Amino acid sequence: MKKEGEVRIPSGCAVCGIFARDGRSINGEVIARSIALMRNRSNGLGGGFAGYGIYPQYKDYYAVHIFYDSLKSREECERFLDSHFDIINLSKIPVRQIESITDAPLIWRYFVSPLVHKIQDSQLDENEYTARCMIRINNQIDGAYVFSCGKNMGVFKAVGYPEDVARFYRLEDYSGYAWTAHGRYPTNTPGWWGGAHPFALLDLSVVHNGEISSYDANRRAVEMYGYSCNLLTDTEVITYILDYLTRKEGLTLEECANVIAAPFWSTIALKDRDEADRLSYLRKMYSSFLITGPFSILVGFTGGMMALNDRLKLRSLVVGEKGSTTYFSSEEAAIRAVEPELDRVWAPAGGQPVIVTLDEGVCV
Amino acid sequence: MNNFSRFRINLRKEDCISCRSCVKQCSFNAISWNEETKSLVFNHAGCTDCQRCVSFCPRGALFITRNENTFAPHSLYTEKVLRELFIQSETGGVLLSSMGSPAEKVPVYFDHLLLNASQVTNPSIDPLREPMETRTFLGRRPAHAQRGTDGKLVNNLLPHLDLQTPILFSAMSYGAVSLNVQKALARAAEKLGTYFNCGEGGLHESLYRYSANTIVQVASGRFGVHETYLNSASAIEIKIGQGAKPGIGGHLTGAKIIGDVSATRMVPEGVDAISPAPHHDIYSIEDLRQLVSSLKEATGYRKPVIVKVAAVHNIAPIASGIARSGADIIAIDGFRGGTGAAPMRIRDNVGLPIELAVAVVDQRLRDERIRNQVSIIASGGIRCSTDVVKALALGADAVSIGTAALCALGCHLCASCSSGKCAWGLATQNPELVKRLDPDQGADNLVRLVSAWTREIKEIMGGMGINSIEALKGNRLALRAVGLNEKELEILGVRYGGE
Amino acid sequence: MLKLDALMMDENELKKEADTAEDVSIINCLGQRYLGCARKKGHMLLSGTPGNGLASYLDGARIDVDGNVQDAVADTMNSGLVTIHGSAGDALCYAMRGGRVFVSGNAGYRAGVHMKAYKDKQSLLIIGGTAGSFLGEYLAGGTIIVLGLNKGDDSPLTGFFCGNGMYAGTIYIRSRVKPVNLSDTLSWSVMSEMEKQEELVPLLSDYVKIFSLSLDAVLAGTFARIRADSSKISKQLYAAV
Structure with a gap:
């Protein structure tokens, strides 16, 4: 049997997300209840969560979550971390033994800060330096896999149903202003925890539902810019595209949406001239990042969240609002499960991003 | 050598109405009309199998075949090789050809590649009804x-x-x-x-x-x-x-x-x-x-x-x-x-x-x-x-x-x-x-x-x-x-x- | 009428229990799938948010929902009546052959794709609000009406690619605004008062009663009819080898 990354595994899925625009803390238990409702969109072969604002005491440090296959890989990885970062704190991530979650790897967490002289030598900025180090661990240290490395955020994922994964990671012990969740329905058994979602790079995390048909065109395009798609999953390639477009090309998230879910030429032709020019420019300039086939994604980042459907809206996506909280989900019922009385509920059109950010002045 | 022809022009006489369209269409002087015998005369060596005469024959009376004449079979010195040797020994010229290479031993990779299609995990799309962009x-x-x-x-x-x-x-x-x-x-x-x-x-x-x-x-x-x-x-x-x-x-x-x-x-x-x-x-x-x-x-x-x-x-x-x-x-x-x-x-x-x-x-x-x-x-x-x-x-x-x-x-x-x-x-x-x-x-x-x-x-x-x-x-x-x-x-x- | 509370039992138990009675009312629905699937008789009353696949293959029963519904409602429905006092998700009434589906609110993407009609089975979908893109794509028969009551008849009521590839059946839109990108193989004609009376009154009379609307007020708007124009459908698509 081939491991994820040696073979491409298509997956269907459930996604949901919660975002508190006022920055108040939402307990991880809430998102777990929401995703649990969509159990029949998953098949127990992958579940996970991303929480933002969950490490306020270490918010200036990169929180690095790592799976290890063995003590040996841990030792090797820690040597690498030690020589590139100041490790402020390290510990096992506390877990609860759950019958349905088996074959757990060693799961460790580190709060780190890049070594100043190393950054200077590398002539990179802090984020790029950290991203490269993490990618290097994943590519070069056998048996070590970094699955989360942002500041004041963390990914928790495993092979299992999402609600079981939440209990396993004691998600009720974490609170934050934003959460995303994912229940996976892969077509065959990956059996490897790294293949579960969310997929994250620095503070950017993506959960995704659907199977894109442009995968290899997108993969080969983004790999041109130094990324290496090791997992062969849609989520991984979407994350890298978004990282490239936002962090390296300086595009806004809305512009990113206009690239990856670009309107049809016939739709662009209906727009006023400035808008048509802008949309054509993005489509022509980044044509190889157009994503076709079904997807609905939730993108988490520091201070915000974006929901986006493919341009044909081949996957469902519902948005709900109650006071200063915004909910996203593959199914309305999963939102109602945690907030029965919504002020507003709607389904965004294909290719139209819904972007929420913290209210002005809110610090987390 | 060399009255060798690659093709033969064939006529089903019973179908021919002597309209001489083929004579007019052939630009290679491979078909002519004998006024005395009132019949078509074929110069097979001139025929290139361009199919012009066949296409214009109103009765479908003409057809072109390969010349059935066979050289002694030899796997190395095939008819093609021999022909080229004869032409060059006769003319002293560089062999000239037209159209793309038909080289048989060079694979046509396109024919070894198969395309994918969607089943279940994502939907196929009907291009007659849904937008499909080739711009x-x-x-x-x-x-x-x-x-x-x-x-x-x-x-x-x-x-x-x-x-x-x-x-x-x-x-x-x-x-x-x-x-x-x-x-x-x-x-x-x-x-x-x-x-x-x-x-x-x-x-x-x-x-x-x-x-x-x-x-x-x-x-x-x-x-x-x-x-x-x-x-x-x-x-x-x-x-x-x-x-x-x-x-x-x-x-x-x-x-x-x-x-x-x-x-x-x-x-x-x-x-x-x-x-x-x-x-x-x-x-x-x-x-x-x-x-x-x-x-x-x-x-x-x-x-x-x-x-x-x-x-x-x-x-x-x-x-x-x-x-x-x-x-x-x-x-x-x-x-x-x-x-x-x-x-x-x-x-x-x-x-x-x-x-x-x-x-x-x-x-x-x-x-x-x-x-x-x-x-x-x-x-x-x-x-x-x-x-x-x-x-x-x-x-x-x-x-x-x-x-x-x-x-x-x-x-x-x-x-x-x-x-x-x-x-x-x-x-x-x-x-x-x-x-x-x-x-x-x-x-x-x-x-x-x-x-x-x-x-x-x-x-x-x-x-x-x-x-x-x-x-x-x-x-x-x-x-x-x-x-x-x-x-x-x-x-x-x-x-x-x-x- | 059997009364059930969806909060009190798991999904399979709920469906098994609901099948024991012809008339059943379920409160607090939350994502339970396939409620009323292939139901032949009786009346089902639902409140809350029932899950995907509601009323699929429905075969004669009546289902009323007090609330929004999710995706793939009335999929391949054969006969009966579904009323939704709220909005519907994507892929509503896919390949529906007969019966009626009334929605008071909006419908998502791909409503009424490949709806059809056969002999006495004449499928009817009425949407009180607006519809998303690909409304009535491949329509093969039956009728779709979009009223846009929350919009008014001077607004576009559908998304992109309305009626793409439809070859039979009718879409009525209560608007003077033609859907954007309407395919040139479709005809768009604004209806006269007489046509409205003749064609729409029989279709709308039950709908307005159920949702307590005034028929006159609904009919007062401009209606247009979309049908396939067979003369414009390309004939030479295929060539035998």
Whole structure:
């Protein structure tokens, strides 16, 4: 049997997300209840969560979550971390033994800060330096896999149903202003925890539902810019595209949406001239990042969240609002499960991003 | 030796009504009428199997077969080999051939590649009912987006070609083909929203009105190249080489330099038009940059520049060099690319199949992180819509078709182009023969052909769940190979069927 | 009428229990799938947010929902009546052959794709609000009406690609604004008062009663009819080899 990354595994899925625009803390238990409702969109072969604002005491440090296959890989990885970062704190991530979650790897967490002289030598900025180090661990240290490395955020994922994964990671012990969740329905058994979602790079995390048909065109395009798609999953390639477009090309998230879910030429032709020019420019300039086939994604980042459907809206996506909280989900019922009385509920059109950010002045 | 004929002309006498249409149609003097015996006389040796007489026989009385006469069978010295030996010992000439190489031992990789389709995990798309985009842009992209002081994105894209379907017409020069052929191509390109390429023989004034759908060529002979010529096109192609004859120049005999051909090429009537093997102002890659730049200078930086090369062994670094020379588009012509006339040994033995060339060039440009900056046009043996799809999935942005387009105009691949006697009125300047092609009807045929291909391409894309052509480009997971070895898979960047 | 509370039992138990009675009312629905699937008789009253696949293959029963519904409602429905006092998700009434589906609010993407009609089975979908893109794609028969009561008849009521590839059946839109990108193989004609009376009154009379609307007020708006124009559908699509 081939491991994820040696073979491409298509997956269907459930996604949901919660975002508190006022920055108040939402307990991880809430998102777990929401995703649990969509159990029949998953098949127990992958579940996970991303929480933002969950490490306020270490918010200036990169929180690095790592799976290890063995003590040996841990030792090797820690040597690498030690020589590139100041490790402020390290510990096992506390877990609860759950019958349905088996074959757990060693799961460790580190709060780190890049070594100043190393950054200077590398002539990179802090984020790029950290991203490269993490990618290097994943590519070069056998048996070590970094699955989360942002500041004041963390990914928790495993092979299992999402609600079981939440209990396993004691998600009720974490609170934050934003959460995303994912229940996976892969077509065959990956059996490897790294293949579960969310997929994250620095503070950017993506959960995704659907199977894109442009995968290899997108993969080969983004790999041109130094990324290496090791997992062969849609989520991984979407994350890298978004990282490239936002962090390296300086595009806004809305512009990113206009690239990856670009309107049809016939739709662009209906727009006023400035808008048509802008949309054509993005489509022509980044044509190889157009994503076709079904997807609905939730993108988490520091201070915000974006929901986006493919341009044909081949996957469902519902948005709900109650006071200063915004909910996203593959199914309305999963939102109602945690907030029965919504002020507003709607389904965004294909290719139209819904972007929420913290209210002005809110610090987390 | 040599009364050997490759074909035999056969007549079902009971069906013949002695209308003599075949006599009139045959431009190779293979059929004549004997007034005394009131019967047809066949000169089998003259027959090229162009099928003109067969097509025009109102009773279906004629048919052409291979000559049944057999040489002593020998696996090494086949009939073909023997024939070539006899011809050369008799004439002392370099063997000349027309059309793309039929070399049997060189694999047609397209035929070893199978396409994917969606089942369950994502939906296929019905192109007749749902939007399906084949619009294609060819040209250079800037390395990065740019913003103005107002924070808005600045349109820093360079001039590019805008095609409604990823299929162009390959370069075929006036001289090699008739003006009517070029007229048909130009009109079809206009209707289809694509481009025709006038080749290296200049652009006849009557075609200036198609400038929005014209690519003009600058080849080593520089025939008919002047400021108006350059500015009467949407793009300029520097022709370095051609798949059928890499490293070899061209030679249009003085016999064909008559009338408007002479005027358009700006070569005196009856004087041979020689295209030198290299451009004598390009002996190195930095010289190419100079030519690219001077052409851009001459056209006010308003037109993309294409550099066309034959697929040769080190095509990957060559393409990389071209990309860095400032060219906007690289046209790669593969081993099976067509020709009006090429030395046969060259045609059948030099170069690389287009599939391998596209695969290595696409990967090389990606490895060097410049793939996004140039476009690739693939040509040389694109026979049908699936060849187009496979070429795109391997990494091309578009393809161009020459032979297939000529077939839409009547060509039956008799491969006698260099004789100047083309019975279908395509590869000839003989006014009587040229008249045989009506440019409007020809254009209609071309439009129907390319429209049918485009529809098939949409159908195939829809099956894969892809609704825009850019998602197909370089999407090698859409391909699986059968009957290829590991090395071939590695070079093509394609997995084996079932993997 | 059997009364059930979806909060009090798991999904399978709920469906098993609901099948024991012809008339059943379920409160607090939350994502339970396939409620009323292939139901032939009786009356089902639902409140809350029932899950995907509601009323699929429905074969004669009546289902009333007080609330929004999710995706794939009335999939391949054969006969019966579904009323939704709220909005519907994507892929509503896919391949529905007969019966009626009334929605008071909006419908998502791909409503009424490949709806059809056969003999006495004449499918009818009425949407009180607006519809998303691909409304009535491949329509093969039956009727779709989009009222846009929350919009007014001077607004576009559908998304992109309305009626793409439809070859039979009718879409009525209560708007003077033609859907964007309407395919040139479709005809768009604004209806006369007489046509409205003749064609729409029989279709709308039950709908307005159920949702307590005034028929006159609904009919007062401009209606247009979309049908396939067979003369414009390309004939030479295929060529035998």
